[in-house]
Amino acid sequence: MTVRAVVLAAGKGTRMKSARAKVFHELCGRPMLWWVLRALREARIEEIVVVAAPEMGEELQAFSGVKAVVQQKQLGTGHALRVALEAMEPKNEATVLVTNGDMPLVTPEVFLSVLQARGSGSMSLVTVRTGTDSNFGRVVRHGDRVERIVEVRDATSDELEIEESNAGIYAIDEAKARKAVAQLRSENAQREFYLTDTVELLAGAGERVYPLLYREGGDLLGINDRVELAQARSRMNARLCAQYMRRGVTIIDPALTYLEPELEIGRDTVLYPNTSIGRLSRIGEGCAIGPNARLSNARIGDRAEVRESVILDSTIGDDVHIGPFAHVRGDSVLASEVRIGNFVELKNAQLAQGAKAAHLSYIGDASVGEEANIGAGTITCNFDGKRKNRTKIGKRAMIGSNSSLVAPVEIGDDALTGAGSVVTKNVGDGERVAGNPARPLPKKRS
Ligand code: UD1
Ligand code: MG
Numbered sequence: 001m002t003v004r005a006v007v008l009a010a011g012k013g014t015r016m017k018s019a020r021a022k023v024f025h026e027l028c029g030r031p032m033l034w035w036v037l038r039a040l041r042e043a044r045i046e047e048i049v050v051v052a053a054p055e056m057g058e059e060l061q062a063f064s065g066v067k068a069v070v071q072q073k074q075l076g077t078g079h080a081l082r083v084a085l086e087a088m089e090p091k092n093e094a095t096v097l098v099t100n101g102d103m104p105l106v107t108p109e110v111f112l113s114v115l116q117a118r119g120s121g122s123m124s125l126v127t128v129r130t131g132t133d134s135n136f137g138r139v140v141r142h143g144d145r146v147e148r149i150v151e152v153r154d155a156t157s158d159e160l161e162i163e164e165s166n167a168g169i170y171a172i173d174e175a176k177a178r179k180a181v182a183q184l185r186s187e188n189a190q191r192e193f194y195l196t197d198t199v200e201l202l203a204g205a206g207e208r209v210y211p212l213l214y215r216e217g218g219d220l221l222g223i224n225d226r227v228e229l230a231q232a233r234s235r236m237n238a239r240l241c242a243q244y245m246r247r248g249v250t251i252i253d254p255a256l257t258y259l260e261p262e263l264e265i266g267r268d269t270v271l272y273p274n275t276s277i278g279r280l281s282r283i284g285e286g287c288a289i290g291p292n293a294r295l296s297n298a299r300i301g302d303r304a305e306v307r308e309s310v311i312l313d314s315t316i317g318d319d320v321h322i323g324p325f326a327h328v329r330g331d332s333v334l335a336s337e338v339r340i341g342n343f344v345e346l347k348n349a350q351l352a353q354g355a356k357a358a359h360l361s362y363i364g365d366a367s368v369g370e371e372a373n374i375g376a377g378t379i380t381c382n383f384d385g386k387r388k389n390r391t392k393i394g395k396r397a398m399i400g401s402n403s404s405l406v407a408p409v410e411i412g413d414d415a416l417t418g419a420g421s422v423v424t425k426n427v428g429d430g431e432r433v434a435g436n437p438a439r440p441l442p443k444k445r446s
Pocket of ligand 1: 223
């Protein structure tokens with residue numbers, strides 16, 4: 001069976017009250033539309049056409065492998081399908097799988113099941129058991145067939161009592177779909193061409209339209225406003241947490257742990273509450289992350305600890321301890337056994353094995369040698385008003401508390417700066433300096 005998917009994504013999304021197109025609003029780090037496309041791909045549907053509004057062009061480019069068709073004016077879901085079909089080369093034996101683009105929780109199984117449910121009928125659609133307060137269109141049945149769908153705004157009070165609603169996913173014989181969308185009219189409460197009216201057109205012509213009923217509709221939530229977006233996010237996050245937990249990650253409280261897809265988290269790593277991990281971060285085995293940690297595009301080795309800290313775009317080695325209250329960012333690279341403590345900010349800093357900065361420091365555009373110790377209050381003065389300059393600190397160097405290292409500057413291996421030094425000139429290997437500006441101290445008698 002040839003299946004061609006059409007994703008309806010051009011709607012104005014008025015109820016979001018947003019400058020941004022509805023389907024680009026994100027949950028768990030990905031746009032709504034991304035989730036729908038992923039489910040389609042997982043169902044092995046290769047041809048995917050997205051109906052988009054003209055202003056969505058640029059953002060849509062991020063989605064490779066889909067064909068975008070522009071619906072110039074948003075005249076309704078039926079019009080959107082028509083625009084898509086007009087842009088597609090007819091394949092009359094094909095099935096068109098149409099799905100709303102605003103249901104990110106949908107699973108590949110739902111798509112596969114609705115395709116199967118069509119059987120020898122002309123159309124099938126996913127329906128869901130809802131309460132009478134639902135905003136979904138109501139499904140009017142005759143036995144095991146659907147006769148028509150009535151939108152809430154067009155429904156009589158009797159029709160609103162119907163507890164079976166339309167989820168927004170349809171499998172339609174392509175030739176029949178082409179014929180039906182051409183006949184749609186917009187004489188309804190919203191003055192729109194409703195895709196849902198194709199049901200009545202087909203059923204009225206003696207075609208069979210089958211429902212595929214889901215009793216529990218949580219995965220079929222259509223998002224129309226930010227309240228529903230938050231509900232969907234919470235469900236999606238629970239789903240993601242469950243996946244990572246099944247792979248061996250301990251999550252103390254999934255409701256307070258914010259994850260994204262496509263992360264790597266090693267087994268026996270523990271995620272403590274109020275932690276969010278995003279942008280393709282990779283975390284090794286046996287780590288402790290959180291509480292109150294934020295990781296984005298972070299690569300973390302094994303057995304590392306990150307407590308109450310923020311790690312952005314940086315790489316952290318094995319057995320590193322970070323936090324509480326550290327900020328590591330801007331392509332920083334920390335080798336194994338580094339320790340970064342309270343109120344330390346690292347920006348584009350490279351710290352070799354065993355280096356330590358335990359308290360109150362800013363280390364920016366700097367490299368720090370093995371086992372060097374950065375005293376409390378040390379600042380690399382990397383900005384001279386025009387340029388960012390680098391600081392190099394040697395192996396085993398001892399940087400005294402409250403040192404200011406005025407870059408560009410180099411501190412040699414085994415060198416020492418006294419407390420409160422303002423270092424403006426390079427310090428040689430083994431050399432000891434102090435003062436403002438820092439000057440060499442007499443050599444130690446050995
Ligand atoms: C639609 C269904 C309703 C169903 C509900 C499920 C219709 C007429 N109604 O209502 O029966 O219960 O979904 O969530 O279809 N779109 C376009 N172009 C347009 C209008 C909409 O591409 O001109 C897209 C939107 O971006 C969205 C989808 O179609 O992804 C559905 O549109 P929306 O306005 O959310 O329809 P609902 O009122 O939710
Ligand atoms: Mg909707």
